[in-house]
Amino acid sequence: MTNSARIERFDPRRATETEFAGYHAVVAASEAADRPGEPGLPLAEVIGRLTEPLPGMGPAAHWVARRGQRLVALAEVHFLADENSGIALTGITVHPDERGAGIGTALLRAVVPELRARDRRTVEGWQVVAGTAGQRWAEARGFRPVRATARQALVVAEADPARWDVPVPGGYRLRSWIGAAPEDVVASYARARGAIHDAPLGESEFRWPEWTVGRVRAAEADFRAQGIEQRVVAAVHDASGDVAGFTEVCLHPRRPDWAYQRDTAVLAGHRGHGLGRCVKGHLTRWLVAERPAVARISTTTGEDNAHMLRVNRDVGYTTLRSMIAVRQGLEELTARLG
Known part of the structure; x- marks a missing residue:
């Protein structure tokens, strides 16, 4: 009661x-x-x-x-x-x-x-741990699973740093920055961020952002306002000078021993060269070298994103557990709750 x-x-x-x-x-x-x-x-x-x-x-x-x-x-x-x-x-x-x-x-x-x-119009929950009382409770109230993600972590003390030594593929070079993308690449960086749209979202109603230069700058400003350090490593295509792929990690001021691996994406025309593993490996090495207090890097990856799961495994991430996103229309939920 x-x-x-x-x-x-x-x-x-x-x-x-x-x-x-x-x-x-x-x-x-x-x-x-x-x-x-x-x-x-x-x-x-x-x-x-x-x-x-x-x-x-x-x-x-x-x-x-x-x-x-x-x-x-x-x-x-x-x-x-x-x-x-x-x-x-x-x-x-x-x-x-x-x-x-x-x-x-x-x-x-x-x-x-x-x-x-x-x-x-829609109620979603993204932090339901698969197989727990939380999933059973949600489904009993009409929510249905719409996406599964793997909660993963790289524990620095247990990782093999050799996994981060990934050669840069021919025809590309790396650029890195903290806090704000350089002006000469910010436009192509915004386009490269849009490559995340290919990452599957299951049946969630969530949609990836439509990235523009203005939106990149606004997101960077939001991070700075909260004291969050955003680090980015990008692969730049030599012939065009454009960003072909990138990865980012954020460090939060209240948790100096922890970092969160955010988006990683490679434009379709540049896939198949190992750029994802390359930028992620270099970012990990850079982060660990300059922030020795970081003991763990966490991330979540769609369980149907086999390519990124493989990249993460190659860099040293292990899967901790499966998470479920659930969804229900507000009208349906209201009716169920009376």
Whole structure:
């Protein structure tokens, strides 16, 4: 029963240290239960993401469930923008000790009016761990799996640095930068970022961004505003001077021992030369050499993206677990929840 659990909005701008600690305790307990063996999010990172959502995630709204003064469950919704302005990216987290009592469903019901007010038509969740209570709960409430991704990590102390020594293919050279693409390549870099559109998205309604120079500069500015260091290695085609492929990694200021491997893409006309492994290997070596505190690099890769899974394996990533993205139309969800 949920009669002793109180659902209410949560405003990170007004939260106390005690409330943040309670929020983090729910996150940490859930991670320990569903993602054993992975380092959990530290308190400072949880607070940072609550007070300032990560670039590209859009504005967020939060709800909590309490028993007395103790937080026992959380709901977080990100309202994606631009190509994805119809999606409400939703996560429900219930403390393992409180699962099965209907609290998650009560939270989901509480967020629906806000989704409708913001004109969202689709509810998606991307952080469901395959085979866990979270997947069973989501499917029981009408969500269906639409995409599977592999959660992967490169543990620096266990990696073989020789894997990062990848020759640059003939006819190409490498360019690297931190924070802002050089003016002479930013236009072709924006076009190369569009090559990510070939990466499969399953049946998710999410669509990759349409990259322009303006959008590249805006994304770079968003990273800088949050103190996130973005490193890029690009393969430049000698004959044209254009970026043919790239990879990027981000370092967050609150987690000096961790980095996140973001997009890697190669334009169709330049595939088959090993550029993906080349840029990723060089970026890893560069990062580890200049940021020795980094102990782990994390990434996620679509399970149907066999090529990138192979590239990651060649560089030294291992797969930790499978993640499921789920989806349901808002009208259907509303009907199910009554």
